[in-house]
Amino acid sequence: MGITRFTNCSLALPDGSLRRSDLFIDTDSGKIISGQAHFFSTRQPVDRTIHLQGNILAPGYIDAQINGAFGVDFSSIDEGDATYLKRLNEVSRRIVETGTTSYVPTIITQRKELYQKLLPLLRPRSAPDGAHVLGYHAEGPFLIPEKKGAHEESFLLDASQGIKSWEEVYGAAALDQEGVKIVTAAPDVEGVLECIKPAVERGVTVSIGHSNAPVDVAAKAVSLGASWVTHLFNAMPQMHHRDPGVIGTLGAQDESQRPFYGLIVDGIHVHPNAVRLAYDCHPEGAVLVTDAMSLMDPRLPDGKHEWRDGRYIVRDGLRLYIEGTSTLAGSAISLDHCVRNLASFTSIPLSKAIQCATWNVAQMLGGDVAKRKGALLEGRDADLVVLDRDGFLQSTWVMGKEVYTL
Amino acid sequence: MRLSIRDSPEQVGLYVGDYLAKRINEFKPSAEKPLFVLGLPTGSSPLPTYQRLVELVQRGDLSFKNVVTFNMDEYVGLPRDHPESYHTFMYTNFFSKIDIQPNNTHILDGEAEDLLHECAEYERKIKSVGGIDIFMGGMGEDGHLAFNEPGSSLVSRTRIKTLAYDTILANARFFNNDLSAVPRMALTVGIATLMDAREVILVVTGQKKAMALAQCIENGINHFWTASALHSHPWSLLVCDEDATLELRVKTVRYFKSIEKVQDEVEAKYGGAAVRKTRVNGVH
Numbered sequence: 001m002g003i004t005r006f007t008n009c010s011l012a013l014p015d016g017s018l019r020r021s022d023l024f025i026d027t028d029s030g031k032i033i034s035g036q037a038h039f040f041s042t043r044q045p046v047d048r049t050i051h052l053q054g055n056i057l058a059p060g061y062i063d064a065q066i067n068g069a070f071g072v073d074f075s076s077i078d079e080g081d082a083t084y085l086k087r088l089n090e091v092s093r094r095i096v097e098t099g100t101t102s103y104v105p106t107i108i109t110q111r112k113e114l115y116q117k118l119l120p121l122l123r124p125r126s127a128p129d130g131a132h133v134l135g136y137h138a139e140g141p142f143l144i145p146e147k148k149g150a151h152e153e154s155f156l157l158d159a160s161q162g163i164k165s166w167e168e169v170y171g172a173a174a175l176d177q178e179g180v181k182i183v184t185a186a187p188d189v190e191g192v193l194e195c196i197k198p199a200v201e202r203g204v205t206v207s208i209g210h211s212n213a214p215v216d217v218a219a220k221a222v223s224l225g226a227s228w229v230t231h232l233f234n235a236m237p238q239m240h241h242r243d244p245g246v247i248g249t250l251g252a253q254d255e256s257q258r259p260f261y262g263l264i265v266d267g268i269h270v271h272p273n274a275v276r277l278a279y280d281c282h283p284e285g286a287v288l289v290t291d292a293m294s295l296m297d298p299r300l301p302d303g304k305h306e307w308r309d310g311r312y313i314v315r316d317g318l319r320l321y322i323e324g325t326s327t328l329a330g331s332a333i334s335l336d337h338c339v340r341n342l343a344s345f346t347s348i349p350l351s352k353a354i355q356c357a358t359w360n361v362a363q364m365l366g367g368d369v370a371k372r373k374g375a376l377l378e379g380r381d382a383d384l385v386v387l388d389r390d391g392f393l394q395s396t397w398v399m400g401k402e403v404y405t406l
Numbered sequence: 407m408r409l410s411i412r413d414s415p416e417q418v419g420l421y422v423g424d425y426l427a428k429r430i431n432e433f434k435p436s437a438e439k440p441l442f443v444l445g446l447p448t449g450s451s452p453l454p455t456y457q458r459l460v461e462l463v464q465r466g467d468l469s470f471k472n473v474v475t476f477n478m479d480e481y482v483g484l485p486r487d488h489p490e491s492y493h494t495f496m497y498t499n500f501f502s503k504i505d506i507q508p509n510n511t512h513i514l515d516g517e518a519e520d521l522l523h524e525c526a527e528y529e530r531k532i533k534s535v536g537g538i539d540i541f542m543g544g545m546g547e548d549g550h551l552a553f554n555e556p557g558s559s560l561v562s563r564t565r566i567k568t569l570a571y572d573t574i575l576a577n578a579r580f581f582n583n584d585l586s587a588v589p590r591m592a593l594t595v596g597i598a599t600l601m602d603a604r605e606v607i608l609v610v611t612g613q614k615k616a617m618a619l620a621q622c623i624e625n626g627i628n629h630f631w632t633a634s635a636l637h638s639h640p641w642s643l644l645v646c647d648e649d650a651t652l653e654l655r656v657k658t659v660r661y662f663k664s665i666e667k668v669q670d671e672v673e674a675k676y677g678g679a680a681v682r683k684t685r686v687n688g689v690h
Contacts, residue, residue, distance in 0.1 A: 022502065036497040040486055043509040 001027035002047030003038055004400065009052035009386075012059070014359045014375040016352035023057055025382040030399030034378045052386055055394055058354045059374050060101025060383035061335045062361040064182065064287060065137055065230065065262055067106045068294030070094045073308060074105040077118055084121060092130030096396040096404040097298075098334035101383035102132040102373055104180050104365075106291075109140030109151040112169050119174035129403045132383070134369055135180025138170060139230065142185040142192050143210035147235045150322055150329045151210065152309060159191030163198040175202050180365050184230040186211030187221035200225035205365060208246055208259070210235040215248035222249055222259050228364055229261040231291055232278055233270045234328075250282045258282050260364040262289040263356075265341045266318050266333040272345035279346045286356040287364050288338045293330035295320060300332075340391040350391050407636060409623065409662040410645045415611040418645050419454020422542070422609055425643075426459065427468045429540060429605075435472035441510070442473045443532075445541030445600070447552070448495045451609045452544055460503040470506035474535050476528070477513040478543060478552035481589035482566065484516055490580045491516070514564070514593040525564040525593060532599070541603035545610045548572060549618035549631030553594035556630040562596030597635045606639055610646040619646060620653035 006023045013019055024035040024046065038046070068074050072087045088105065095103060105122055107115070115138065122136035141157045142165075148156065159165035166183070167175060175181065183199060184207045185192045196206050208221050209230025229236075229246055239247040252258045263286060265275055279286050290296065295305055295315055304323060307313045312323040320329045335357055343353035362374025372381050382400035387393055396404040412418045426444070435442040446452075462468040477492060486493045493513055501511060512531060518524035532538060548556050548570070555570045569577075574588045581587040600606060610619050622633040623644070636642040651659050 034487065035502060036494065037487055039497055039501060039508045040493055040513075043511075045508060 001400075003027070003033070003044075004048045004050060005035065005046040006050050006052055006057055009055055009057045011057050011376050012351045012354045012358075014355070014377065016349070016355040016359075018056065018349070018351040023376060023384075025384075025397075025400045027382075027400040030382050030401075032376060032378055032380050032382050037378075054389070056350070056354075056387040056389065056391075057376070058351075058385050058387060059358040059376055059380075060096075060131075060385050060396060060398065061099045061288075061339070061357040062134075062365075062369075062374060063095075063100050063103040063290050063292075063335050063357075064180075064361055064365065065106050065139070065289035066103050066292045066296075067108055067330055069292050069296040071294055071297065073294040074122075075107045075110055075114075075118070076308060077114065077121075081117075081121060084118075085125075088121075088125075088133060089127040089130060092127035092133060093403075095131050096398065097393075099336035099339075099385040099387070099393045099396055100131055100334075101385070101396060101398050102134050102369070104134050104137045104182060106137040106139050106182075109143065109148075109155045111155050112141070112157070115169055116171040116174065119170055120177065122179075123177055124179040126398070129398070129401070131398060134365065135177075135182070136174075137180075137182040137184070139184040139209065141169065142166075142183075142189045142195075143235075144186040144188055144212050146212055147186070147210045147237075149210060149235045150327060158189050159185075159195050162191050162194040165191055166195050166199065175199060175204060180367070180369060181205065182207055182228070182365075184209040186213065187217050187226070188213040193217075193221060193224060196221055196224040196226055200227075203367065207262075208249075211246055212237055213246055215244045215246075218246045218249050219252060219257065222252070222257050227259055227366075228287070229259050231264050231269065231289065232261040233274055234264065247278075250278060250285065258285055260285045260287050260360065262287050262291075263342075264289060264291045264331055264333070265338045265345065266331050267341060267345075268319055269328060269331060272341075275342065275345045279342070279348070283348075283352070284360065286342075287360050288335065288342060288353075288357040290333055290335050290338060291331050292333065293320060295330075296332045296334065298334065336385075336387075336391065336393050343391060350387075350389070353391070354387075407623070407639070408643045408665070409658075410643065410666060411651055411659065411663060412645060412647055415451070415647050416454050418609060418611050418647050419452075419456075419458045422452075422455045422607060422645050423458025423462065425607070426455075426540065426542070427462050430468065430470075430473060433539070437472055440536060443535050443538045443540075444473055444475050445538045445543070445595075445603055446475050446477050446496070446500075447543045447609075448477070448479075448492045449544050451611050451615075452542065453499060455542070455609055456500045460500065463504045470504045470510075472510075473506060474510045475506065475512060476532055476538060476595075477511075478541075479592050479594040480514040480516040482516040482521065482591035482593060484589050486515075486517065516589075516593055521566050521593060525566065528564045528593075528595070529599065532602075538603040540605045540607060541600055542607045542609065543600070545608050545615055545618055545622065545633050546573070547576065547614050547618055549622050549633045551597065551600055551608075551633050551635075553592045554597050554632045556632065558597060558629060558632050560627070560629055560632065560635045561598045563599050564593070564595045567592055567594050597632055601635060601639055604641065606636060606642040608633065608636075608642070608644045610644060610650045612647070613649040613652055615646075615650045616652040616654075619644070619650050620655075620658075624655065624658060 207228035384397040621631040
């Protein structure tokens with residue numbers, strides 16, 4: 001297929017700016033290349049030129065917290081490995097319709113035994129014509145009961161044996177496997193603080209979430225290596241002016257001690273004013289996530305839907321409630337919608353909002369992902385989205401191949 | 407030698423761009439020989455000209471599909487993808503914006519294993535396409551053409567040159583004002599190479615070039631002002647802005663302006679074709 005040149009477009013760059021420029025990709029290697037290097041070294045014209053009519057060309061979006069989508073629940077493995085992987089591929093193929101080209105399936109608190117079955121299946125994989133699975137996000141079970149949210153309390157655990165507790169639940173192999181490994185844990189749960197450093201050394205991204213921790217405990221967790229806060233504002237105490245808690249880590253005096261933070265910008269989980277406050281305080285740390293559930297599917301109707309463990313979820317537009325409660329059960333929003341919302345809530349340019357679903361996420365995940373994804377730079381994977389000037393998805397590309405078009 | 411004085415650098419760009427477009431379109435280059443062969447410079451003076459050419463291509467009024475280009479020079483030892491290499495300049499400002507075929511562009515390779523061979527090859531390639539139809543260039547503050555600095559032989563050909571300290575100083579602004587980062591050598595076409603072109607057009611703008619322009623037009627042929635070699639070229643055109651005339655005699659400026667005035671009258675009366683006929687021998 002050869003070299004494709006995108007022209008008549010504005011590139012969304014890693015620093016959040018927009019620049020009118022061409023982009024060249026090699027469809028055989030699936031990488032972004034330098035037009036100049038190709039011009040002078042091959043002395044060949046490009047094989048295909050695509051005119052984007054003034055649209056925005058951006059890196060494909062990366063979702064680091066997503067519990068399921070299109071009727072698939074990542075925490076459910078009732079029907080065996082083969083079916084699980086098949087359904088994972090289905091999600092990968094459909095999720096490109098939201099502009100997401102890479103995602104991290106998230107497992108909410110489970111009974112202990114399930115982790116060692118699930119996590120090994122969530123190594124990096126790419127479905128043909130679909131998004132990449134980057135690894136796993138284990139949200140729980142080391143969470144504080146008072147902040148459990150929609151998690152099942154009876155499955156929550158403490159880490160009284162330090163890292164050995166984590167190995168016992170997740171499996172030592174899962175903590176060492178390749179790819180992205182995110183663990184959301186509460187530093188105020190017994191033993192969790194001691195787990196952070198050893199886990200980070202093994203390549204785990206530790207995130208603070210579902211916690212009641214006072215600000216000094218949260219800060220200690222960050223100093224030990226915790227680099228992310230899971231869905232800021234949700235499942236944590238409100239910010240108190242004398243003890244700002246987990247949220248207070250965004251105001252750390254030393255900028256290097258301000259962690260990345262996930263934000264669910266569906267307008268429901270977090271009030272737009274709160275989104276603006278957090279973003280203005282620490283824009284480089286903002287990471288957009290969907291926290292979407294299996295019921296994330298633009299075509300699904302409102303009403304009661306069966307969920308898991310005998311419970312039901314009521315869907316009302318983008319709102320998902322556990323039946324009979326007012327507890328938000330997760331979200332039904334797509335990542336491209338979050339990007340548009342962030343731009344409008346904070347009045348930042350669209351390109352800066354795009355940065356929070358691409359570059360910032362890649363930086364937060366570190367490792368291989370930080371080198372290969374999340375930016376329109378030479379040598380990176382050609383995972384791309386074409387958006388109109390208002391941020392509405394026109395087409396999605398994975399490894400240089402168009403996988404979705406409006 | 408003709409001198410055309412325009413109001414500003416932008417006007418110079420418009421004039422030279424339109425002139426080149428006219429010459430290329432009249433030539434009607436095609437895939438079968440002959441192709442139109444153009445020599446090109448780098449630097450800030452020709453930028454408005456390149457912008458005008460790009461504009462004409464984007465409007466559909468000009469095509470580079472059957473045009474072959476040869477650049478004047480390139481630094482030695484600077485990687486091709488370095489932001490200050492002349493490859494980068496040409497790609498960023500010109501080649502990436504027009505419909506030229508990549509294999510029709512030629513720039514000296516400053517990273518070649520055998521630099522002498524590279525220079526000889528360049529001369530051979532120019533010959534093989536039938537020589538250069540128009541060589542566009544600029545003029546240095548010291549009156550140099552390409553990297554043919556003061557003292558260069560007026561019968562020189564494409565070769566390696568060590569740069570004058572003044573040139574290194576002048577270039578430092580492109581290398582973060584770090585003198586040690588500026589290349590010390592360059593490959594350049596020679597004065598004789600330029601003189602072989604059927605037509606030469608120089609773009610000279612800004613007050614800094616005024617002294618050089620005056621020396622090259624009003625005084626004799628002198629190897630300290632190598633652009634003066636053009637006195638012996640059958641068909642050269644210098645296009646400058648008002649600022650670049652600051653060191654010329656009023657008499658010189660008025661003389662060339664009067665020639666243009668007469669030319670305009672002739673073209674108005676007899677049409678452009680009559681004027682072209684007088685240039686059939688390429689001498690004026």
